[in-house]
Amino acid sequence: MSFSFLDMIVLAVLCLFGIGIYALLTMRNLIRIIIALQLLVKSVILFVILAGNITGQMALAQSMAATVIVADTIVAVLGMTLAVQIKRKTNSLDTKDIASLRR
């Protein structure tokens, strides 16, 4: 069984996606959650480009990927500023500590 280059890319997408989901499920630090989101989005960008490569519509895939990169960066920057403000206000970055809604 031989893997082609595209199969390897699918492998990378799956691994990065899995790592991102695992981190999102287990991590409690806000900065780490942002890092996990970044990993997830990187896998998605790779997958969009792969889809463009397979279907032969690279221009569309590239413009879509550019949109994803912009949206992802904005989410990361706003997440970081919110994390900084939360740290200033509650002196903690733990998602359990800052939850005001009790079960």
Add this chain to the structure above:
Amino acid sequence: MWQFFVVLTACVCGLQAIQSKKLSHSALWLALTSGLVSLLIYLLGAPQIAVIELSVGAGVVTILLVFAINIVGDQQEAKKPLVPKAIAILVVFGIMILISSTLIPIKDHSISVPKTVSLSLSEMMWQDRFLDTLLQIILIFTCVLGTLILMEDRNKSKEREK
């Protein structure tokens, strides 16, 4: 075959980004992952996006992450995870098997592609998806303004008013 090592290194760097104990180290591992992902994007035939990903993912986001970590401090991770690790691993493997069963091997898929006129990236960005590009520009400005407002230290501004 060397592409396989790039893929493997990207995955290991991604794993290190969530596993390393110090947040600043995580940010650096993330930057390395971003660099390798941009190399893979370049190899797939999208050099423009590779450059954008390299400059934004490995550059801007890393600098901002290090800046934010500098402000909030390099805290240690809480010991008890949000979801038990065994359940998280099961969920992740379930998702990965589900996705991979539909994708691998990729050659066997017969994808029906709708026939469209092939445009270059600049034509696509500034003609076909002009509204999207405009929205992105507005989003960036909104993000900058929002960040400036959010980063403002209220105590300092009150002191200034006094």
